[in-house]
Amino acid sequence: MTDIAQLTVALNAALDPVAGKRATARIEGDRASIILDVTGLDEPARDAIERDVQAAAAGVAGIATVRVALTSQRTRRLLIAVASGKGGVGKSTVSANLAIGLQALGRRVGLVDADIYGPSQPTLMGVQGSRPTAKDKVLEPVSTPYGVPLLSMGQLVAPDQAIAWRGPMAAGALGQLVDADWAAQDTLVIDLPPGTGDVQLSMIQKHRPAGAVIVSTPQDLALIDARRAIDLFTKAGVPIIGLVENMAGYICPHCGEVSDPFGRGGAEAAAAELGIEFLGRIPLDMAIRSASDAGVPPASGNGVESLAFSGIAQRVFHWIEQGG
Ligand SMILES: Nc1ncnc2c1ncn2[C@@H]1O[C@H](COP(=O)(O)OP(=O)(O)OP(=O)(O)O)[C@@H](O)[C@H]1O
Ligand SMILES: [Mg+2]
Incomplete structure (x- = not known):
């Protein structure tokens, strides 16, 4: 499995309990950059999911640094x-x-x-x-x-x-x-x-x-x-x-x-x-x-x-x- 495929599997496992949350990941050398969609989550939930994703990515072989950026879509009122x-x-x-x-x-x-x-x-x-x-x-x-x-x-x-x-x-x-x-x-x-x-x-x-x-x-x-x-x-x-x-x-x-x-x-x-x-x-x-x-x-x-x-x-x- 390529690094990115392994990373995707790890991220999906980390995101699994949170319905509908998506992450996109990119790998450059030993650096993983992850964009995590946290629309609708409150602050404790965001922190928790960010930590889980960070840990999951860091656990993938060959990845030394992980950057997680959070995005959220503006809720339409x-x-x-x-x-x-x-x-x-x-x-x-x-x-x-x-x-x-x-x-x-x-x-x-x-x-x-x-x-x-x-x-x-x-x-x-x-x-x-x-x-x-x-x-x-x-x-x-x-x-x-x-x-x-x-x-x-x-x-x-x-x-x-x-x-x-x-x-x-x-x-x-x-x-x-x-x-x-x-x-x-x-x-x-x-x-x-x-x-x-x-x-x-x-x-x-x-x-x-x-x-x-x-x-x-x-x-x-x-x-x-x-x-x-x-x-x-x-x-x-x-x-x-x-x-x-x-x-x-x-x-x-x-x-x-x-x-x-x-x-x-x-x-x-x-x-x-x-x-x-x-x-x-x-x-x-x-x-x-x-x-x-x-x-x-x-x-x-x-x-x-x-x-x-x-x-x-x-x-x-x-x-x-x-x-x-
Ligand atoms: N149906 C009503 N019966 C009695 N007093 C009213 C009624 N409707 C509004 N008022 C009173 O008239 C005044 C003007 O009302 P209001 O401030 O709601 O108007 P407004 O259109 O928002 O004014 P502005 O253009 O200055 O923002 C207020 O003192 C308010 O309490
Ligand atoms: Mg008024």
């Missing part, structure tokens, strides 16, 4: 972008509650706050002041009380520091958040800044979201902006999962009467007209605002405020399960 044309329409509120709702339905969800100009997820998820750690320059998401780990642009800069990043810096920061150590999370909900700027473009071009959820108020003006956001994703080939109408129907905290300060049904009509799905309507409700400010997203409880959010999460979940 499903990214869901939450966008709007206009600011202040409730993207961050929808993102936080959607992440929690999808998690409750069985997805393993991480939340990315990509809003450099007004990061709000640390507040919404009740982890203000938290800072992620980094290992080998890869960020480790912060855990939240709701089981959905979080990374926010707001955690990368001091809260009182005005953020005046140029486009490339913002894009770089977004990359760090998306390519962080999300471990077992299979779905990332991305809370985008308002509008159609650099962060959105970088999101679309570099990170290819599986789909986008568009948030709008019932106002016509907001809908015109929403159409711009829809256009941006559609032209880039990113499917629109659907439209959420937020702040529809004001529930009076005193008498419970429902009125419509911003009109009603505008987003649903627009969705029908544009041929995209209507994901649901969230009322303008003081209880939603106060719970959000207090870091307790309504979707984490089972009050009436959670109902609108759970309906939306179910529709998005269904979309994902249907294959996107």
Whole structure:
């Protein structure tokens, strides 16, 4: 048997218990170079398999030195972008509650706050002041009380520091958040800044979201902006999962009467007209605002405020399960 054949046999024996792990080996003189695929293994498992492979190769006659290089394929996560044309329409509120709702339905969800100009997820998820750690320059998401780990642009800069990043810096920061150590999370909900700027473009071009959820108020003006956001994703080939109408129907905290300060049904009509799905309507409700400010997203409880959010999460979940 040639040296390389012997080495292959030895490597296969070492790799046998770890299903699906592959190594490629090369021999030059008495040196063996091995590239070992450790996709999906945690650190102790990687160390163990590296040691086994090293030992197996060193045991082959004629080999004096062994070099093992580890590679891992990036796990493909499903990214869901939450966008709007206009600011202040409730993207961050929808993102936080959607992440929690999808998690409750069985997805393993991480939340990315990509809003450099007004990061709000640390507040919404009740982890203000938290800072992620980094290992080998890869960020480790912060855990939240709701089981959905979080990374926010707001955690990368001091809260009182005005953020005046140029486009490339913002894009770089977004990359760090998306390519962080999300471990077992299979779905990332991305809370985008308002509008159609650099962060959105970088999101679309570099990170290819599986789909986008568009948030709008019932106002016509907001809908015109929403159409711009829809256009941006559609032209880039990113499917629109659907439209959420937020702040529809004001529930009076005193008498419970429902009125419509911003009109009603505008987003649903627009969705029908544009041929995209209507994901649901969230009322303008003081209880939603106060719970959000207090870091307790309504979707984490089972009050009436959670109902609108759970309906939306179910529709998005269904979309994902249907294959996107
Ligand atoms: N349905 C609702 N009822 C009551 N208050 C709401 C509702 N939706 C959002 N809000 C409140 O409105 C404000 C803006 O919401 P949010 O931060 O989610 O919007 P946004 O689109 O992410 O804003 P920005 O463009 O600044 O990122 C927050 O104070 C939030 O608590
Ligand atoms: Mg926001």
